Amino acid sequence: MDSFGQLFQYVLSGLSNGAIYALIGFGFAIIYNSTGIINFAQGEFVMLGGMLTVFFLAVFKLPLAAAIILAIIISTIVGVSFERLAIRPLKNASPLSLIIITIGASIFMRGAAMLIWGKDTYALPAFSGSDPLYIAGATILPQHLWILGVTVLIIIGSRIFFNYSIAGKAMRACSYNPLAAGLVGINVKNMVMLSFAISSAIGSMAGIIIAPLTMTSYDVGIMLGLKGFCAVIIGGMSSGLGTLMGGLLLGLLESLGAGFISASYKDAIAFIILLLILFIRPEGLFSKKETERF
Amino acid sequence: MLRLNGVTKVFGGLTALEDVSFSVTGESITGVIGPNGAGKTTLFNIVTGLYTQTSGEVYLGGKNISFFNTESLAGLGLVRTFQNVELFGQMTVLENVMVGLHTGSKSGIFSCAFKLPRQIKEEKYIRKMSLEWLEFTGMADHADMKAGNLPFGKGRLLEISRALAAKPRVILMDEPAAGLNSRETTELALLIRKIRKTGITIVLVEHDMDLVMDICDSIVVLNLGKKLAQGTPREIQENPSVIAAYLGEG
Amino acid sequence: MITEKKRQIFIFLIFTAAVLSAPFFLKGNYLLNVLVFVGINTMLAVALNLLLGYAGQISLGHAAFFGMGAYISGIITARFPVDPFLVMILAALCSGALAFVIGFPILKLKGHYLAMATLGFGIIMYIIFNETVELTGGPSGLSGIPSLHIGSLIFDNDLNNYYLVWTFTLAVMLLSINLSQSRIGRALRAIHDSEVAARVMGVNARILKVQIFTVSAVISAVAGSLYAHIMTFIAPASFGFNFSVELLTMVVVGGLGSIYGSFLGAAILTMLPELLRVFQNLDIVIYGLMLILMTMFMPGGLISGIGAIAEFVAARIRKRKDDHAQA
DSSP: OOHHHHHHHHHHHHHHHHHHHHHHHHHHHHHHHHHSOOOTTHHHHHHHHHHHHHHHHHTSOOOHHHHHHHHHHHHHHHHHHHIIIIIGGGTTSOHHHHHHHHHHHHHHHHHHHHHHHOSOOBOOOOTTOOOOEEETTEEEOHHHHHHHHHHHHHHHHHHHHHHHSHHHHHHHHHHHOHHHHHHTTOOHHHHHHHHHHHHHHHHHHHHHHHHHHHOBOTTHHHHHHHHHHHHHHHHOSSOHHHHHHHHHHHHHHHHHHHHHTOSTTHHHHHHHHHHHHHHHOTTOTTSOOOOOOO | OEEEEEEEEEETTEEEEEEEEEEEOTTOEEEEEOSTTSSHHHHHHHHTTSSOOSEEEEEETTEEOTTOOHHHHHHHTEEEEOSSOOOOTTSBHHHHHHHHGGGGOOOOHHHHHTTOHHHHHHHHHHHHHHHHHHHHTTOGGGTTSBGGGSOHHHHHHHHHHHHHHTOOSEEEEESTTTTOOHHHHHHHHHHHHHHHHTTOEEEEEOSOHHHHHHHOSEEEEEETTEEEEEEOHHHHHHOHHHHHHHHSOO | OOOHHHHHHHHHHHHHHHHHHHHHHSTTOHHHHHHHHHHHHHHHHHHHHIIIIISOOOOSOTHHHHHHHHHHHHHHHHHSOOOHHHHHHHHHHHHHHHHHHHHHHHTTSOHHHHHHHHHHHHHHHHHHHHHOHHHHOGGGOEEOOOOEEETTEEEOSHHHHHHHHHHHHHHHHHHHHHHHTSHHHHHHHHHHHOHHHHHHTTOOHHHHHHHHHHHHHHHHHHHHHHHHHHHSEEOGGGGSHHHHHHHHHHHHHHOTTOHHHHHHHHHHHHHHHHHTGGGTTHHHHHHHHHHHHHHHHOTTHHHHHHHHHHHHHHHHHHHHHHHHHHO
16 A cells, blocks of 8 residues: 555544544533533443444344444433433532542443443444445545444534524523523423433444444443543534534544554553643633633 | 722623722721622632733732732732632531631641641641631631531621631621621621721622621722722712712613 | 540541451451452552542542552562662652642643543553553563562561551551641642632642642552562553542542541452452442442442441430430
8 A cells, every 4th residue: 555545544544533533522512511511421322332233133133224223212211311310310419429420320331231241342234335445545444434424414413403493502502501591491401311312322323333343342432432522622512513623633643643653552642632632722622712700 | 008000801802890990008998889790809809819900900018919829818918708608618617717727827748647746736726726716706606517507697707717817917808798687797897897906907899888888998989890989988978970870770 | 525636546546456456367368368458449549538538639540650659669679679668669759750740730620621631641551551561561461579578577478468558558547637637638628618718718729739649649659569569460450440440439439538438448349349259240330330329329428327327326325315314
């Protein structure tokens, strides 16, 4: 492979990974914007998406599409249950308590997955086969196209939802000022539940579309969740586009770093970037600075 | 004792304070009043280093403290209380006041962990002084209560006790009478006068006009971020632009 | 009149006596070996508690300092005939220095951001432990670490290790208890309750947070060093995110802000896998559940639960006495 082809390959895999990080980051942002909480368990929904799909395929022998839809539905139910059972009763707890609870939930889900499905890794079949396309000296798998396509669709979908639908606008209102939102008749509790539902759905979708490429197992949630968080830190929590840019940027830097600097330190790259951004510009590269009122 | 010179604060598109200048004489009680949104709390935040002014200077006892960070001010003799009482809720009343003596003591991690004799002695001193300040404000009976369980009025008194423990030259009180009933307000007035007698300068932001007119030697009126007037209570009451600002607002 | 201070000294003496005499009741029992690790984990939990329970700063990467202590000690003593105790001091200093340096930028962050940053830091260290194979032996670990010794007294059996570790642990507990009730302890708790008010009162929150972070790192590194010499073999897997979470669980379950609580949490979580031998894979699920349930229903940890029970019993006894007196 010539070096341009190699570069293109890195860029491609970086972008497709980045798209996943962006999707996961969306999940973080949606919940954060409506509740102020960072849901540490976000990565586990990604895991659930992939694992449940494998489960329905292997055990119930469902067709792929049905397995996927069912997996997304179940993940969403888990997300909503989590909100009802563990988050809602603690609305007024200290931030520390909320962090600990979401960490606890993430561990619990991971442990449950390990109990149910063991520690093995599983592969999902690619959605439309694995015959690669050769473009500009790089190999593009159909799955890459699925990833990019689904990501674009979800982004457009959420843009429409948040800007043009009543429910979406209501959720944005809640994120700016829950008290005022409640006073104008928005059911804040439902909006919170909705935000968890959307986040877990998107998270599980992310897990499903990446699984054919990177396999899935009970503990993929940690790394993916963290990198999704990196995406949203790099891009900023407020704008959907910013998160997308953050994710893509992260994926690219990671892939190029792994390719040209060192493959074994690939994961470290993401976290070093995370720390740098947190130290230097915590509100993200693509968002405006906020002033805090006392 | 405390002097502001041309203090301006701009937040993005909003000018919270514009060219505010005034002086506070030592051992006086000065009130800062003005309609809501006039910038009073912003002023306090700037003086205590929580915000940085866009331009202008602040002088404490002649020293320019415009860019000093918050934590150095207690040691220089400037403390404040907050509008929504910021207590250390999980600690006892006594411990809260003991934190007030943080700048009056110096044992570090090592001496505290190893309980060096110097630290034991200092701890006894801190405890003794803290109890004395609780006596001063009449809170001694509550010494071992958890601060978070205090009724609101007592919480205010605790905040004041804690501020006093730092042996300040100037105390800034942000709406000390807010949420107090008339009996508590009268007791507050007596306490503030008592504090002034010990040589401390007091500046208060307040909305309770009776209290302000009663105890203040000098009053500064702010409106929409600008200083409108400064003078004795009588002068302020008779000042037509002050009256207009209050009646004509909204 | 039993003053609060005397009561505290009394409790600590009882605890020490119990710890020191336990081996006599457990001669040759496997439990003694477990208690050695309870000691190490207690040290770690107390270190984390100082940061988390007192100063209120969350750290999800504390295993990194534990690992640093273990690896510095392990790498140097496995290759060179240096006195291990000297290397332990070096490991502690290095950890402290690292904590001091990254403490400043990291502790400017609050809440979730701090949690994620410490998590990221922990993972970066873990990757370093894993990838610097020539130094650390990589994923397969580092062996040949010599035992500690003082003169001809070698610490290579359960009994000796028990006393070695618990001497350190009791010292750390005592120093931490002293610290918590001093000016510094109050300053830390003030930062936790209201950082802005603490600063207004002159507490230099920024520096104090970094100082306590450093102390915490130093204690963790010493624990790591002890661990390396006792196990004579270490691998990166023990120093990763999972262990950081375990430590967090210990502190939360035992009780944030309570030194004895940290012991309780460490004891329970160290012994749990032993008790659950049969249900090996249940441990992660249980940790998760414990974190959730504790935070929801008993935020003060087990120690507060025990305290509440003790209060209840004492009140009952008082009532009984009053009833008797009246009769």
